[in-house]
Amino acid sequence: MAYIKVDNTKVNKEVAQKLIKICPFNAFEYDDEMLSINANCRICKMCVRKGPEGVCTLIEEERKKIDKTQYKGILVYIEQLNGKAHPVSFELIGKAKELAQVSKDPVFALVIGNQVEHLANEALTYGVDKVYLYDSPLYEHFNVERYTNVVEACFNKHKFSTILLGSTPQGRSFGPRMAARLRTGLTADCTKLEMDTNGDLLQIRPAFGGNIMAKIRTTNHRPQMATVRYKIFKKPEAVKPFGQLIKEDVKGINDHTFIEILEVLNKPKSKDISESEILICVGRAFKKQADLQLIEPLRKRLNADVACTRPLIENGWFDARYQVGLSGRTVKPKLIINIGISGAVHYIEGMKDAEMIITINNDPNNKLFNISHYSILGDLYEVLPRLNDLLEGENHV
């Protein structure tokens, strides 16, 4: 770790103003004749190089190498709401078991909640070696402060090498908190995970607008942490449970919280396209919203759900929860029909694992054709009416 140290014995108003002017990140604060550096500092060293001599110094602390052999096991956080586990947790158990074969790690699960022993038993049916259960009325509702205290206590006791959790709304708030508390790194929204034989987790995700697949390693910290979206990995087959259920004592765990839960309101139930079996996905090729009516006969015939690409969210035609792709939902339907979609990597990453892919597009070089089982090259404004006529004809037979 490196940081900039300020020698306040050499600071006066003039020096402070000079440094404030030099810093491109607005990281200096001068208050009560004291100059300090805030969290904006990027250690660009401009103040050291260009500031008055000796006022700012770069301090580099020697990095201690951690002993990775002290950390063992892949822990999967079992996310739950009202006593029901989020299925991403079981998908992660499946992946953890694959990774564990390489690193020769045991696989563990962590269940936190109130009266949730059934979830611990459910985790055992997916073949985990141990489930740590923290069951208390204190954990009735997800409270990121209390839950983080639990993870910290659990980690300090068992020293896991890896922690995986879902990239769900809960996981997205919990994961970074956990990582900060455990003073480690976290890669969010991984699309692939691999394990080195030395136990280093390769956390793979698209970066720089999807132009590269970044491979991230946590080389000198433990645990190594990643979040993964629902439907990226397969849910494993259930097995005859062989693991151990460990009921942890919650007494010594700090339960102080600044969060007061006043009321819990359940969101109105809406269709989740991640669960759809048949999807018609529409893209920017549709010139106006009314043209979407063209897909209606096909949608009705297939009893399909409708989803879309990002531009159609941006122009207000759809609610964001209908977007397929990296910044939308990952879908794995039995059938997906892409209509007028270019197949940007951001889109393809969200649907490439569909069992059957059909694409209608007027560009012979359309990227989706490469991954489609059936392709129709043509103008949607011609293809869809013809398809609708055929369906209409069938209806009259």
Ligand SMILES: Cc1cc2nc3c(=O)[nH]c(=O)nc-3n(C[C@H](O)[C@H](O)[C@H](O)COP(=O)(O)OP(=O)(O)OC[C@H]3O[C@@H](n4cnc5c(N)ncnc54)[C@H](O)[C@@H]3O)c2cc1C
């Ligand atoms: C960080 C980041 C995250 C992103 N996340 C997502 C995401 O989650 N989901 C997503 O969808 N996008 C996402 N995007 C945007 C993405 O890069 C593309 O811009 C977007 O997917 C393009 O949408 P589209 O294919 O509908 O439109 P276009 O790229 O405009 O493609 C339209 C397609 O329709 C074809 N076409 C045109 N007219 C006709 C016609 N009459 N008949 C038949 N075919 C026709 C064209 O040949 C073309 O192939 C993201 C971008 C960034 C930078």
